Amino acid sequence: MKGFLAELKAGEIAEMVLLKPETSPEDLNSSSVMDEDVLEGFTKPRATRLGYEILKYPEDPVYPLVKGYSDVVSKHPPSQLPPDRGVRHEIDLVPGTTYCATRQWPLRREQCEVIDAFFAEKAKSGMVRESKSPHSTPTFCVRKPNGKWRLVHAYNKLNDATVPAQTPIPSKDVLLNNMSGCTLYSALDLVDGYYQILMRESDIPLTAVSTPSGMLWEWLVMP
Known part of the structure; x- marks a missing residue:
């Protein structure tokens, strides 16, 4: 190997060719540990194997599982407050912190309309309410790859004033x-990864x- 590297660096080797066995698409889809039913599930169009769409195909191997949890496997995020499961999100501020306030900057009309519609929907569902908090964080939008808008809250000051959690994450x-x-893998793609945990009552003003x-x-x- 050392001789090969030396010749390569010296320019004595002018060309390298990589030889590999010819493999067909059928070979790539084959597996000695999968039966035909499981393999068929992997070769179906991807859209028919995701979440709620599986309920249209009773023959799908995971249909019974999705059917049993059809109340949480949905195309639409919840339109009401989540139940109190005994766990609340807590925000512990660094001692000496007063107010976390940043002035809202102007945005284009399209973004303003998106933001107003978003909060009108969340207010209707009970997830937000009008506030008189001394804290204030600006809101803006970021364009997603699919062309839609993603709402963002610039919680920079609040984050800097929060005692960080030391929970280990793999x-x-x-x-x-x-x-x-x-050999088999499963994945859960959340329709909405936010708004799932109730806030601790005393910390609600911090989220303004x-x-x-x-x-x-x-x-x-x-949020």
């Missing part, structure tokens, strides 16, 4: 190492967010 390398030797139209809202759920 690293990507650890997760990949634990998957070694597995402003809008370009002059409203101040506060979250009853973790």
Whole structure:
């Protein structure tokens, strides 16, 4: 190997060719550990194997599982406050913190309309309410790859004033190492990864967010 590297660096090797066995798409889809029914599930169009769409195909191997949890496997996020499961999101401020306030900056009309419609929907569902909090965080929009808008709250000051949690989170390398030797994988794609946990009552004013139209809202759920 050392001789090969030396010749390569010296330019004595002018060309390298990589030889590999010819493999067909059928071979790539084959597996000695899968029966035909399972393999068919992998070759179906992806859209027919995701979440709520599975309920259209009773022959799907995971149909009974999705059917049993059809109340949580939905295309639409919940339109009401989540139930109190005994766990509340808490925000512990660094001692000496007074107010976390940042002035709202102007946005284009399209973004303002998106923000107003968003909060009108969340207010109807009970997830936000009008606020008189001394704290205030601006709201803006970021364009998503699909062309839609994603709402963002600039909680920079609040984050800087919050005591960070030291809960250990598995690293990507650890997760990949634990998957070694597995042949079947499952994944859950959340319709909405936010607004799932109620806020601790005393921390609700800390979540106050402003809008370009002059409203101040506060979250009853973790934003």
